[in-house]
Amino acid sequence: MSITHIVLLQLKPDVDPAAIQQASMHFLSLKDTCVNPTSKQPYILKISGGSDNSPEGLxxxxxxxxxxxxxxxxxxxxxxxxxxxxxxxxxxxxxxxxKIQVIDFAPELFAKAYSKSLA
Incomplete structure (x- = not known):
């Protein structure tokens, strides 16, 4: 069962934009640098992310x-x-x-529960 892990960040107002860019690139690089201790192979399936560009204001x-x-x-x-x-x-x-917020979910469980509720 796959797990989706969502990380939301609020940076301090005085953080240098170069430090933000470096931290963002470092986060994305974890896909290759996080390795399974037994197999010694990367185990993260996918990482994506970036800076907010939503017009909703929420x-x-x-x-x-x-x-x-x-x-x-x-x-x-x-x-x-x-x-x-x-x-x-x-x-x-x-x-x-x-501030940091993290939420995880299992898409298969949600889909299964949702389909049962429609039946």
Whole structure:
């Protein structure tokens, strides 16, 4: 069962734009630098993200969003709790952040529950 991991960031107002660009590129590079400790192979299926450009005005300070896709909960849990590359990234980006929000979901479970509710 795949897991979609969404990360929403509000950066401190005084953060240098170059530091924001560097942090964003570092986040995207985790797809290649996060490796399974047993297989030594990258385990993140896909990462996408970028800076907000919504005209709706509902961002509430959130300026950047990233979506990370994992094949299963075990990979997501390793990434969140243990992966050295991710842990290093969190330490480096932490001082830039005013707020972070994270939500995860399993698309297959949602689709299954939704289809049952329509039956």
């Amino acid at each position: 961002q509430d300070g959130i300026s950047h969003a990233f979506v990370v896709e994992f094949a299963n909960e075990a990979d997501r849990d390793y990434y969140v709790k243990e992966d050295p590359a991710h842990q290093m990234f969190k330490q480096q980006v932490g001082p830039l952040l005013q």
